[in-house]
Amino acid sequence: xxxxxxxxxxxxxxxxxxxxxxxxxxxxxxxxxxxxxxxxxxxxxxxxxxxxxxxxxxxxxxxxxxxxxxxxxxxxxxxxxxxxxxxxxxxxxxxxxxxxxxxxxxxxxxxxxxxxxxxxxxxxxxxxxxxx
Numbered sequence: 001x002x003x004x005x006x007x008x009x010x011x012x013x014x015x016x017x018x019x020x021x022x023x024x025x026x027x028x029x030x031x032x033x034x035x036x037x038x039x040x041x042x043x044x045x046x047x048x049x050x051x052x053x054x055x056x057x058x059x060x061x062x063x064x065x066x067x068x069x070x071x072x073x074x075x076x077x078x079x080x081x082x083x084x085x086x087x088x089x090x091x092x093x094x095x096x097x098x099x100x101x102x103x104x105x106x107x108x109x110x111x112x113x114x115x116x117x118x119x120x121x122x123x124x125x126x127x128x129x130x131x132x
Contacts, residue, residue: 015108015111019104019105019108022104023101023104023105026097026100026101026104027097027101029097030093030094030096030097033093034090034093034094037086037089037090037093038086038090041082041083041085041086044082045079045082045083048075048078048079049075049079052068052071052072052075055068055071056068056072
């Protein structure tokens with residue numbers, strides 16, 4: 001009796017560990033991808049901003065400063081667009097990762113339900129002859 005219980009417990013523990021490893025792998029891959037996206041977007045925005053600041057430092061008179069204002073607005077707009085696009089891609093990737101995680105969990109619940117159903121049927125069949 002104890003041996004059977006120990007085997008079932010060990011099997012359930014292994015299954016839980018395997019599932020947790022799958023979920024962790026999906027989550028880590030998603031975190032790596034998101035971090036890479038955000039880092040590259042930050043690099044692009046910083047390069048554009050510093051290039052604009054380089055132009056600002058070269059302006060020597062009021063007329064040059066007047067021509068820089070539209071460029072500054074353009075850089076700010078592009079930075080905002082990049083930030084929004086990156087955020088959307090991060091959300092898309094995160095949603096896909098969460099769907100993959102939920103699929104793993106769903107398959108585990110279905111497997112556990114089938115196993116429990118099989119155990120119940122087995123117990124019912126074993127108890128049926130005793131009831132007569």
